[in-house]
Amino acid sequence: MLDLNTLKFDEKGLIPAIVVDAETKKVLTLAYMNRESLEISIREKRTCFWSRSRQTLWRKGETSGNVQHIVSITADCDRDALTVLVEKEGPACHLGADSCFETTVWENDELHPFSLDGLMEMLVGRKQEKKEGSYTSYLFEKGIDKILKKVGEESTEVIIAGKAGDQRETIYEIADLTYHVLVLMIEMGISLEDIRRELASRHVIDKKIKQEKMV
Numbered sequence: 697m698l699d700l701n702t703l704k705f706d707e708k709g710l711i712p713a714i715v716v717d718a719e720t721k722k723v724l725t726l727a728y729m730n731r732e733s734l735e736i737s738i739r740e741k742r743t744c745f746w747s748r749s750r751q752t753l754w755r756k757g758e759t760s761g762n763v764q765h766i767v768s769i770t771a772d773c774d775r776d777a778l779t780v781l782v783e784k785e786g787p788a789c790h791l792g793a794d795s796c797f798e799t800t801v802w803e804n805d806e807l808h809p810f811s812l813d814g815l816m817e818m819l820v821g822r823k824q825e826k827k828e829g830s831y832t833s834y835l836f837e838k839g840i841d842k843i844l845k846k847v848g849e850e851s852t853e854v855i856i857a858g859k860a861g862d863q864r865e866t867i868y869e870i871a872d873l874t875y876h877v878l879v880l881m882i883e884m885g886i887s888l889e890d891i892r893r894e895l896a897s898r899h900v901i902d903k904k905i906k907q908e909k910m911v
Contacts, residue, residue, distance in 0.1 A: 704776040705731065710746060713778040715788065717795075718767045719892045720813060724788035725796040727756075729778065734769075741766050743780060762786035812878075812888060819882050835879050843883055846876045 705711050710728040717724055727745040729737065733753050736744040743756040743764040757763030764782040771778055789796040822832040835843050850873040857866040881887070 698771055698775075700731065700734065702775055703734075703771060703778075704774065706776075710748070711776060711778055713743075713745065713769075713780050715743065715764065715780045715782055717788075718781045718783050719889060719896075722795055723797050724764075724782070724784065724794075734778075737766060737780075738769070743782060757785065760786065760790075762788065764788070815875075816878060816882070816888055819878055823882055832879060835876075836883065840880075840883055843876065843880050847873070847880055850876050 703711060709730045711730075711734070713727050713729045715724045715727060716722065727743075728748060729744070730746045733744045733746045736753070736755075740755075743766060745754055745756065746752075747754045763785045764780075765784075767781040767783060769778055769780050787794050789798070819832055822830055823836045826833040826837065835846065850869065853869040854866065854873050857869045881891075
């Protein structure tokens with residue numbers, strides 16, 4: 697563990713704290729901590745900051761209920777900034793948004809970084825507003841039976857490719873299966889966060905089992 701005395705607080709006794717969602721890795725907010733608020737955060741395992749406007753300590757969620765439970769706190773190489781990984785309850789922004797960073801300033805049209813969250817947003821859009829010629833919209837129009845049939849078919853294709861030992865084909869079929877499973881999730885009102893939470897709970901169980909075996 698890092699000695700807090702080695703951290704470099706600025707002339708006002710503050711250090712910037714970048715708060716990040718532990719599940720999605722999305723930046724939630726930029727706040728500031730002083731030595732006292734950092735110690736409180738560590739002791740209570742929930743974020744506590746220093747309000748520069750009100751010149752007082754404030755615990756995130758003390759009035760809104762949108763508490764941030766701390767997973768870890770990491771200092772940068774110069775030890776003058778912190779990253780706080782959290783599991784949040786409710787939106788991080790005081791305006792009600794999931795993150796304080798929601799307004800795009802500029803975007804490179806030549807680069808299109810992929811993410812499952814981004815894909816889910818696109819698929820949700822196809823369900824809410826049907827698009828002519830869209831296969832995704834077609835699946836939603838046909839309903840749960842058609843979607844389940846496709847999930848079954850793609851599962852079989854994964855098995856066939858895996859059994860044949862064809863890595864490239866298996867990757868291709870797993871991608872197909874993943875897409876249709878995401879469509880199924882949206883049809884049933886299941887979010888990626890629901891799946892992350894379930895996997896996280898299994899990780900804890902698996903860890904306990906491993907520890908018991910070691911004993």
